[in-house]
Amino acid sequence: RPHLYPPGPTPLPFLGNLLSVAFNLRSRIPHHTLWRSWARLYGNILGLRLGLINVVIVSGKDLIKEVSTREVFDGRPNGFFFMMRSFGKKFGIVFNDGASWSRTRRIVLKYLKSFGYNSRFMENYVSEECRALVKLRLSDAGKPILVNNMFNITVVNILWRLVAGKRYDLEDRKLSLLCDLIMRLFRAVDMSGGILNFMPFVRHVLPGISGYKELSSIHKALHDFLRETIEQHQQSIDVNNPRDVIDSFLIEKMECKDQFFTDEELQVVCLDLLEGGMETVANTAVFMLLHVVCNDDVQRRLHDEIDDVIGPLRSPALSDRARMVYTEAVLLESLRISSVAAMGIPHMALDNAQLGNYIIPKGTFILLSMFDLHNGGHWKDPETFRPERFITKEGNLIQDEWLMPFGTGKRRCIGEGLARSELFMFLTHILQKFRLKIPDGDTVPSVEPNDGLTLSAKPFRVIFEARK
Numbered sequence: 001r002p003h004l005y006p007p008g009p010t011p012l013p014f015l016g017n018l019l020s021v022a023f024n025l026r027s028r029i030p031h032h033t034l035w036r037s038w039a040r041l042y043g044n045i046l047g048l049r050l051g052l053i054n055v056v057i058v059s060g061k062d063l064i065k066e067v068s069t070r071e072v073f074d075g076r077p078n079g080f081f082f083m084m085r086s087f088g089k090k091f092g093i094v095f096n097d098g099a100s101w102s103r104t105r106r107i108v109l110k111y112l113k114s115f116g117y118n119s120r121f122m123e124n125y126v127s128e129e130c131r132a133l134v135k136l137r138l139s140d141a142g143k144p145i146l147v148n149n150m151f152n153i154t155v156v157n158i159l160w161r162l163v164a165g166k167r168y169d170l171e172d173r174k175l176s177l178l179c180d181l182i183m184r185l186f187r188a189v190d191m192s193g194g195i196l197n198f199m200p201f202v203r204h205v206l207p208g209i210s211g212y213k214e215l216s217s218i219h220k221a222l223h224d225f226l227r228e229t230i231e232q233h234q235q236s237i238d239v240n241n242p243r244d245v246i247d248s249f250l251i252e253k254m255e256c257k258d259q260f261f262t263d264e265e266l267q268v269v270c271l272d273l274l275e276g277g278m279e280t281v282a283n284t285a286v287f288m289l290l291h292v293v294c295n296d297d298v299q300r301r302l303h304d305e306i307d308d309v310i311g312p313l314r315s316p317a318l319s320d321r322a323r324m325v326y327t328e329a330v331l332l333e334s335l336r337i338s339s340v341a342a343m344g345i346p347h348m349a350l351d352n353a354q355l356g357n358y359i360i361p362k363g364t365f366i367l368l369s370m371f372d373l374h375n376g377g378h379w380k381d382p383e384t385f386r387p388e389r390f391i392t393k394e395g396n397l398i399q400d401e402w403l404m405p406f407g408t409g410k411r412r413c414i415g416e417g418l419a420r421s422e423l424f425m426f427l428t429h430i431l432q433k434f435r436l437k438i439p440d441g442d443t444v445p446s447v448e449p450n451d452g453l454t455l456s457a458k459p460f461r462v463i464f465e466a467r468k
């Protein structure tokens with residue numbers, strides 16, 4: 001007979017394990033490190049009670065795959081923090097579930113594809129943005145650059161060409177501030193959603209300390225930007241010639257008169273793409289720079305491969321990937337070691353369900369230990385940045401099933417192809433033109449991440465030295 005609830009630290013009445021979590025996080029370790037140490041004590045299915053909410057942390061390849069592929073775990077939590085970004089309702093893709101989620105996901109993918117998603121068109125957008133980024137770095141070559149935000153606008157531009165038919169200057173002040181807001185939002189809590197999920201009523205008593213005030217103002221700014229973008233589309237739309245995803249959605253809304261196509265739904269879809277597509281890729285790219293600049297040998301081998309396959313003049317292209325095994329291995333190793341989606345995106349049990357020997361009650365939040373999967377014992381020397389681990393003796397690329405940075409199953413990331421293409425193009429365009437150096441006098445950057453909804457690198461500077 002299955003046990004009632006997975007084991008974990010003893011919960012107190014009302015607060016559950018919140019005091020214990022706060023006590024353990026006082027030394028500022030990231031949440032995923034605490035979940036990992038508790039999983040070692042209590043097992044791969046760790047049962048917590050955080051305030052009013054059951055939270056189960058699942059570790060290990062097989063269990064993570066099982067949760068990701070069983071329909072009963074395809075839900076997304078109803079937590080207040082997750083829903084405050086979508087007008088208190090389940091809209092969009094990321095924090096939606098049921099029939100509305102599968103329909104939105106299907107339609108958004110259809111629209112994205114019709115504007116070139118994962119096609120030659122998209123490659124052109126990525127190339128154009130890489131060239132703009134290289135041009136900007138050439139203009140400040142030789143000077144120390146704080147790199148932590150340097151990919152933000154580039155990444156938004158690529159996606160926004162499809163979604164809103166628009167690109168911004170890489171130094172656009174308004175978009176840069178908006179990206180900073182997204183970064184701040186992502187640092188404010190971890191993937192369990194924090195106190196606003198566990199005890200949502202505290203927002204009335206402590207709007208400042210609970211983070212409610214700040215988060216509300218960030219969401220307002222993001223929604224104002226999206227509303228303005230959608231209104232500009234409404235004013236200039238030609239129903240016979242949709243220009244982008246927003247136009248397609250608006251046209252379908254006019255034609256269908258279906259309750260599904262509301263302005264709110266469209267706004268949350270845009271927010272999902274902006275947040276889901278910007279932070280993750282930009283942070284992984286920054287971690288990638290960090291490991292390249294800290295490992296001379298890796299940088300030398302990348303330069304050699306780029307010089308051999310592409311040479312100094314021609315623009316890198318996605319078709320070069322097949323012949324660039326070392327570069328591909330650097331990308332896989334960057335995705336592994338940084339694991340920016342450290343706990344994935346929370347799933348929710350849609351009904352009571354058995355997992356292993358335990359009952360997971362309906363409504364339980366389920367976090368997947370992706371960072372641990374990618375940085376645990378399977379990898380032998382997980383803390384070393386060693387792209388060779390993904391290359392066979394014969395020089396072929398290894399697709400290791402322990403690496404699943406984009407998740408798996410019906411909820412897997414819709415941006416995987418785009419993210420992999422962007423990372424390849426960023427790396428090759430930059431290293432074709434520059435040698436990266438840590439400025440004299442700066443300390444070697446820390447590889448310890450900042451905590452948050454996703455992980456990010458601590459601030460560090462790089463000199464982009466133009467290659468002869």
Ligand code: HEM
Nearest residue numbers: 094276277280281284341344345406407411413414415419
């Ligand atoms: C390195 C970059 C990225 C990483 C590591 C990443 C990772 C993930 C992960 C782990 C999930 C959750 C899977 C699950 O629930 O089990 C996810 C979902 C999602 N991602 Fe990404 N992602 C990245 C880039 C992108 C991009 C570029 C986009 C935009 C096109 C995007 C849009 C989404 C959306 C909309 C979902 C929700 C899917 C759903 O709930 O059905 N992601 N991503």
